Amino acid sequence: MGKRPTIADVAREAGVSVATVDRVLNGRHPVREETSRRVYEAAQSTGFHATGLIKQRLLRDLPQYRLGFVLRKPSHHFYQAFAREIEDGVKSSEQFRGVPVIHFAQSHVAGDITAALKEVAGRCQAIAMVAPDHPTIAAEVEALKAKGIPVFSLLSDFAAGIRQGYIGLHNLKVGRTAGWMIARAAKKPGKVAVFVGSHRFHGHELRETGFRSYFREKAPGFEILDTLVNLETRQITYEATLDLMQRHRDLVGFYVAGGGMEGAIEALREEAAGKDIIAIVNEITPESRAALADGVVTMAIATPLRRLCSTLIGLMIQAIESGPAEMPGQIFLPADLHLPESV
Numbered sequence: 001m002g003k004r005p006t007i008a009d010v011a012r013e014a015g016v017s018v019a020t021v022d023r024v025l026n027g028r029h030p031v032r033e034e035t036s037r038r039v040y041e042a043a044q045s046t047g048f049h050a051t052g053l054i055k056q057r058l059l060r061d062l063p064q065y066r067l068g069f070v071l072r073k074p075s076h077h078f079y080q081a082f083a084r085e086i087e088d089g090v091k092s093s094e095q096f097r098g099v100p101v102i103h104f105a106q107s108h109v110a111g112d113i114t115a116a117l118k119e120v121a122g123r124c125q126a127i128a129m130v131a132p133d134h135p136t137i138a139a140e141v142e143a144l145k146a147k148g149i150p151v152f153s154l155l156s157d158f159a160a161g162i163r164q165g166y167i168g169l170h171n172l173k174v175g176r177t178a179g180w181m182i183a184r185a186a187k188k189p190g191k192v193a194v195f196v197g198s199h200r201f202h203g204h205e206l207r208e209t210g211f212r213s214y215f216r217e218k219a220p221g222f223e224i225l226d227t228l229v230n231l232e233t234r235q236i237t238y239e240a241t242l243d244l245m246q247r248h249r250d251l252v253g254f255y256v257a258g259g260g261m262e263g264a265i266e267a268l269r270e271e272a273a274g275k276d277i278i279a280i281v282n283e284i285t286p287e288s289r290a291a292l293a294d295g296v297v298t299m300a301i302a303t304p305l306r307r308l309c310s311t312l313i314g315l316m317i318q319a320i321e322s323g324p325a326e327m328p329g330q331i332f333l334p335a336d337l338h339l340p341e342s343v
Contacts (some may be wrong), residue, residue, distance in 0.1 A: 002029045004049065005046040007021045007022065007048075007050070008059070009046050010042045011039075012041075012045055013042035014035075014038045014041070014142065014154070015038070016035060016039060016112055019217050025050060026220060037094070037313060038323070040055060046219070050147055052167070055094075060283035062095065062096050062097050063096050064096065064097040064098070065099070065126070065317065066099045066124045067098055067099070067100055067124055067125070067127075067128075067129060067313065067316050068101045068102075068123065068124030068127040068128070069083075069103070069120070069124055069129065070104075070105055070116045070117055070127065070128075070130065070131065071083060071103070071104050071105070072105055072125050072130050073107065073232075073259070074103070074104035076259070076285075078283045078285055080252075081305060082305055082309075083102050085308075085309040086309050086313075087102070089306075089309040089310055095314075098313075101120055101123055101124050103116045103120050104164065108131075108132055108197070108200075108201075109229075109282075110132065110134040110137055111136070113129070113132070113137055114140050115133075116129075117137070117140055118140065122146045122312065123170060124152050126149065126316040126317075126319055127144070127149060127151045128152040128154050128156060128167075129151065130155050130156065131156070131158050132156070132158065132202075133156070133157065133158040133159070134158070134200055135199055137158055137159060138158065138159040141158075141159040141162050142159070142162045145162060145163075145164075145324065146257055148324075150163075150164035150324055152164050152165050152166070152316065152319075153165070153168075153169055154166075154167060154312070155168045155203055156168070156202050156204065160328075161328060162317075162328070163325060164319050165313070165315060165328050165330045165331065166329075167311055167330075167333070168203065168308065168332070169303060169332065169335050170332040170335075171203040171204075171206035171210065172209060174257075175206065175210025175212075175255075175257065176211065177210075177216075178194075178207070178210075178211055178257070178280040178299075179192075179210070179211045179213075179214030180211065180214055180218070181299050182222075182253035182280065183222065184280055185278045185298055186222075186252040186276070188252070189221035189223075189252070190251060190253075191223045191250050192224055192228075192251070192252060192272050193228060193248075193251065193254040193255070194208050194211050194224070194228070194254065194255045194257055195227075195230045195237060195240070195254065195255070195256045195257060195258070195260065196208055196228070197230060197232035197258035198232075198258075201258060207255075207257040207258075208227055208257060211224075211255055211257070216309060218286075222252070225248070230258075230259075230263070232258050232259030232260045233259075234266075236261045236264050237260035237262070237264050237267075239267075240263075241254070241262070241263060241264045241267035241268065242267045242270070242271060243273070245267070245271050251275075252277065252278060253278035253279065253280070253298075254270055254279060255280040256279075259282070259289060261282060261287070261297075262279035262287050264279060265281070265287055265291045268297075269296060272296070278298045279296065279297045279298055280297070280298060280299050280301065281297050281299075281301075282300075283302050283303065284300045284302040284338050284343075288338075289338070289343050292338060292339065292340045292342075293340065293343050295340055299338065300337075300338040301336075301337060302335065302336040302337075303333070303335070303336070304334070304335075304336050307333055308333055311333070314321050333338075
């Protein structure tokens with residue numbers, strides 16, 4: 001059995017004196033944050049038995065913030081995973097002591113989302129949310145901004161020029177990527193369709209625009225059907241997908257730009273046998289992963305949730321500590337592309 005690491009080992013690894021490690025460990029006298037962090041990292045790397053206690057000493061002197069998050073669909077796998085990444089990101093931060101306050105809006109109706117935003121705002125110093133672009137929501141974001149509470153838009157932008165910033169995918173490029181895949185994978189040109197959750201979701205509008213622009217520019221031989229609004233529900237998407245396949249025998253592909261892909265997958269499993277239909281869906285979940293593995297779906301375009309949460313939390317803390325940005329901006333993350341051979 002190897003020798004148990006000692007304070008002297010930690011001191012040597014951190015490049016400080018044994019007395020400094022003792023001060024960090026026991027909180028006897030103030031120690032510079034940078035030095036304390038070096039001691040903590042040295043304790044981790046050497047396997048020192050009191051690493052946890054050193055971390056507690058560090059956290060004790062850090063600022064404490066309550067961060068609010070308004071998500072959607074509490075029973076959906078994607079939003080469950082999103083909530084877990086938020087909780088992990090806030091609780092594991094070594095820059096502050098954080099409390100995540102996560103609220104799931106009852107629907108995408110502006111009144112429900114505004115009510116959720118107000119509820120969270122009463123308890124938090126910064127907020128990030130998934131919401132449609134609606135005047136009622138923008139007005140509430142502006143009121144919170146006047147009170148010094150920054151609000152970030154996630155996945156789909158809203159309240160541009162008012163909100164603190166947008167973090168998510170470059171939705172115009174996402175739409176073009178979906179168009180590229182269908183045009184490349186289809187055996188011959190034909191009809192293609194696109195589903196959006198609502199025209200109020202700015203991200204869905206941009207994805208539709210990118211999808212259509214790709215075909216106009218690069219694949220004019222395909223015919224794009226009228227956009228289908230599915231309200232991000234499984235049943236509406238299921239019925240609309242069945243209708244698409246029955247009415248358009250020359251349908252070669254479609255793209256579900258928002259939620260509701262579960263209905264499209266169900267319809268494909270029932271009616272698409274023997275048909276070469278390229279299906280592109282949004283986000284990776286157990287259902288989309290299984291559909292990729294079975295060859296029912298050709299590609300899933302997903303948000304890198306861990307990277308998004310890490311970036312978002314850092315920006316929220318910066319906004320709390322430094323005040324609102326003079327020029328609210330956008331941070332685009334690269335999409336994760338999942339294919340049948342990559343799941």
